[in-house]
Amino acid sequence: MSDLAPDTILSVRDLRTWFKSRRVIAKAVDGVTFDLKRGQTLAVVGESGSGKSVTSLSIMGLLSPPGGIESGEVLFRDSKGVVHDLARASAREFRRLRGKEIAMIFQEPMTSLNPLYTVGDQIGEMIALHERMSHAEARRRALEMLRHVEIPDAANRLDDYPHQMSGGMRQRVMIAMALACNPSLLIADEPTTALDVTIQSQILDLLRRLQDQFGMSILFITHNLGVVAEIAQDVVVMYSGRVVEHAPVVPLFRKQKHPYTQGLLACTPNAARDLSASGERKALYSIPGSVPPITALPPGCAFAPRCRYAIDACSSIPPQLEAVGDHHLSRCLRSAEL
Amino acid sequence: MSSIPGTTPPLLQVEGLIKRFPARGGKTVHAVEDVNFSVKRGTTVGLVGESGSGKTTAGRTLLRLIEPTGGRAIFDGTDIFALPDKEMRAYRRRMQIIFQDPFSSLNPRMRIEAILGEALDACGYPRGSKRKDRVNELLSLVGLQPDHARRFPHEFSGGQRQRIGIARALAVEPDFVVADEPVSALDVSVQAQVLNLLSDLQKRLGLTLLFIAHDLSVVEYLCDEVVVMYLGRVMERGPSRLVYTSPRHPYTKALLATAPIPDPERRRLHVPLAGDIPSPINPPSGCVFRTRCAHAIDACAQTVPTADHIGGDHHVACIRHRELAEIS
Ligand SMILES: Nc1ncnc2c1ncn2[C@@H]1O[C@H](COP(=O)(O)OP(=O)(O)OP(=O)(O)O)[C@@H](O)[C@H]1O
Numbered sequence: 331m332s333d334l335a336p337d338t339i340l341s342v343r344d345l346r347t348w349f350k351s352r353r354v355i356a357k358a359v360d361g362v363t364f365d366l367k368r369g370q371t372l373a374v375v376g377e378s379g380s381g382k383s384v385t386s387l388s389i390m391g392l393l394s395p396p397g398g399i400e401s402g403e404v405l406f407r408d409s410k411g412v413v414h415d416l417a418r419a420s421a422r423e424f425r426r427l428r429g430k431e432i433a434m435i436f437q438e439p440m441t442s443l444n445p446l447y448t449v450g451d452q453i454g455e456m457i458a459l460h461e462r463m464s465h466a467e468a469r470r471r472a473l474e475m476l477r478h479v480e481i482p483d484a485a486n487r488l489d490d491y492p493h494q495m496s497g498g499m500r501q502r503v504m505i506a507m508a509l510a511c512n513p514s515l516l517i518a519d520e521p522t523t524a525l526d527v528t529i530q531s532q533i534l535d536l537l538r539r540l541q542d543q544f545g546m547s548i549l550f551i552t553h554n555l556g557v558v559a560e561i562a563q564d565v566v567v568m569y570s571g572r573v574v575e576h577a578p579v580v581p582l583f584r585k586q587k588h589p590y591t592q593g594l595l596a597c598t599p600n601a602a603r604d605l606s607a608s609g610e611r612k613a614l615y616s617i618p619g620s621v622p623p624i625t626a627l628p629p630g631c632a633f634a635p636r637c638r639y640a641i642d643a644c645s646s647i648p649p650q651l652e653a654v655g656d657h658h659l660s661r662c663l664r665s666a667e668l
Numbered sequence: 669m670s671s672i673p674g675t676t677p678p679l680l681q682v683e684g685l686i687k688r689f690p691a692r693g694g695k696t697v698h699a700v701e702d703v704n705f706s707v708k709r710g711t712t713v714g715l716v717g718e719s720g721s722g723k724t725t726a727g728r729t730l731l732r733l734i735e736p737t738g739g740r741a742i743f744d745g746t747d748i749f750a751l752p753d754k755e756m757r758a759y760r761r762r763m764q765i766i767f768q769d770p771f772s773s774l775n776p777r778m779r780i781e782a783i784l785g786e787a788l789d790a791c792g793y794p795r796g797s798k799r800k801d802r803v804n805e806l807l808s809l810v811g812l813q814p815d816h817a818r819r820f821p822h823e824f825s826g827g828q829r830q831r832i833g834i835a836r837a838l839a840v841e842p843d844f845v846v847a848d849e850p851v852s853a854l855d856v857s858v859q860a861q862v863l864n865l866l867s868d869l870q871k872r873l874g875l876t877l878l879f880i881a882h883d884l885s886v887v888e889y890l891c892d893e894v895v896v897m898y899l900g901r902v903m904e905r906g907p908s909r910l911v912y913t914s915p916r917h918p919y920t921k922a923l924l925a926t927a928p929i930p931d932p933e934r935r936r937l938h939v940p941l942a943g944d945i946p947s948p949i950n951p952p953s954g955c956v957f958r959t960r961c962a963h964a965i966d967a968c969a970q971t972v973p974t975a976d977h978i979g980g981d982h983h984v985a986c987i988r989h990r991e992l993a994e995i996s
């Protein structure tokens with residue numbers, strides 16, 4: 331467990347998180363591996379059901395039965411340099427780490443804020459939970475946090491209830507709460523998906539600025555490749571519970587090695603790209619079929635039924651995640667030729 | 669097409685559309701205020717804007733699924749807002765809607781053939797063996813197979829369900845279809861399939877389409893013209909290519925600039941739009957966008973800007989659009 335590189339804050343190794351019922355096993359996360367470097371942002375992208383949220387819940391120790399970690403390690407280095415294996419951490423250990431060392435923000439801020447308390451009280455309570463300080467002091471810190479996340483007229487908003495705020499403001503409050511104890515790792519699960527584009531861009535700018543200021547590392551979960559391009563240094567692409575491609579952001583967008591990543595990028599409408607290509611409007615590239623249910627994955631490569639490069643072997647031999655370039659991994663039998 | 673382009677009247681002409689809802693305390697929600705645009709026969713018009721801008725409300729009032737507060741909607745020469753219910757019935761068949769959520773818009777207890785059958789009943793399609801052929805025809809039109817007819821909605825993926833929603837809307841052979849965010853609930857890889865299907869059907873059947881979306885990049889693919897809404901009003905409208913290549917309203921510019929670009933080597937222009945969308949219960953005086961506009965001056969609070977025609981069917985509602993065009 332001591333083999334965690336000093337510049338690495340989080341190392342997920344061959345993580346398997348399964349949901350077991352009497353009849354079926356849903357392998358929601360099936361052998362996921364990645365490292366997050368200190369002060370950096372790693373994006374996890376994939377479509378609905380690919381296992382992004384289950385990965386983040388596994389890291390946070392927030393799974394509930396029938397879900398559980400089947401095997402693997404989740405190594406996390408706290409601010410004192412102590413390495414924890416979160417896959418095996420006790421409830422007590424998690425209580426100490428969550429909020430203080432690792433914080434999380436979700437897609438829908440309304441469900442994670444308590445409607446009965448003012449935002450000031452909620453941020454204050456979060457701080458008081460981990461740090462010894464008076465009520466007045468916690469309130470002052472809460473106000474400071476609201477200013478950090480650029481809530482206009484923060485002093486007066488401190489006593490607002492969540493429902494009195496817009497979606498964008500609630501997400502700012504969530505960020506304020508998450509960062510109140512200066513965590514070293516922030517897990518952001520689709521924090522801008524429910525927001526309008528103009529508000530989304532405000533939140534992305536804010537996160538980038540706060541990262542510079544506070545130096546936290548971010549695990550950023552999204553299904554939007556545009557957002558990935560903007561915020562991440564490193565990208566993990568998931569499909570059906572597995573990592574299919576993993577690369578630094580520039581090589582990934584320049585030259586996708588996995589057919590799924592290629593398809594995903596090609597079918598993402600991109601006004602900038604398509605404007606430069608003048609002339610007739612072309613049909614949008616589309617991937618045929620749809621994501622298979624996790625309980626009935628095809629043998630071999632899970633993407634094979636939808637893949638335009640699939641050969642016979644693809645439907646019987648499960649491809650492994652292999653190096654295809656500098657820090658570039660792909661899970662495809664044909665990645666050498668493509 | 670036998671007529672000369674540009675001389676045919678539009679299939680739908682919307683004039684001064686208003687929809688207000690009563691709110692608590694005797695207040696009023698100004699969901700749609702004085703909206704004007706037209707949809708030419710056989711073309712697709714995109715209605716874009718952020719959440720709460722009034723897109724759904726506009727789309728539904730045009731089909732009279734909710735009653736308008738004011739304005740006219742001239743459909744094929746007739747102001748359908750002025751029609752009594754009985755006469756409206758014939759028009760209802762000609763105007764259909766595809767809903768955003770393919771999961772809740774189909775009755776889970778009905779087989780696909782019954783769902784499509786219900787739509788066929790509505791237009792008085794005869795029962796019997798011909799009907800079965802028609803169901804199969806509709807299914808193949810949207811890329812599904814005849815054996816799908818006996819299945820229930822839960823047996824389909826999101827994209828397939830949206831295809832069924834499209835088949836249902838097309839069952840009665842409408843002239844005009846409102847598609848209210850038909851791909852927003854779908855995975856990216858499936859969105860493209862449904863967009864291509866809509867575009868293909870539009871061409872093949874000569875449909876006229878009002879396509880509602882909050883995502884400008886999706887609209888660009890499908891639409892001949894775009895109408896950009898903000899807080900119930902039209903900020904800018906015109907042919908897609910003009911609006912996308914030379915947006916003239918500060919809001920359209922900001923919308924285009926803030927959309928994240930899937931290219932890490934191409935930073936989005938940093939034109940952050942400060943603040944939030946104001947409440948439609950108490951919209952700002954004058955230009956409703958002024959509270960977030962970087963170019964707002966005192967005069968912007970005084971009068972509601974009229975839509976200026978700036979050539980080529982391109983309209984912009986901003987009192988400063990001429991001086992701003994000179995600056996940039
Ligand atoms: N409590 C549960 N019981 C059974 N299966 C579950 C449970 N929670 C999640 N799953 C399954 O695990 C898989 C991964 O789900 P997950 O929520 O991680 O997807 P995601 O990538 O976050 O998708 P989205 O983009 O929709 O949020 C899905 O197939 C889902 O059905």
Ligand SMILES: Nc1ncnc2c1ncn2[C@@H]1O[C@H](COP(=O)(O)OP(=O)(O)OP(=O)(O)O)[C@@H](O)[C@H]1O
Nearest residue numbers: 689697699718719720721722723724725726882948
């Ligand atoms: N039945 C209603 N009663 C009161 N207010 C309503 C009603 N329907 C819509 N509104 C309000 O009218 C405004 C416009 O809503 P509408 O649903 O048309 O927006 P939209 O552009 O479709 O947004 P979205 O992108 O979120 O679907 C909103 O402020 C909404 O809250």
Ligand code: SF4
Nearest residue numbers: 631634637644662663
């Ligand atoms: S392994 Fe085969 S099916 Fe899978 S992505 Fe590669 S080429 Fe396509």
Ligand SMILES: [Mg+2]
Nearest residue numbers: 382383384519
């Ligand atoms: Mg999720």
Ligand SMILES: [Mg+2]
Nearest residue numbers: 723724725848
């Ligand atoms: Mg709507």
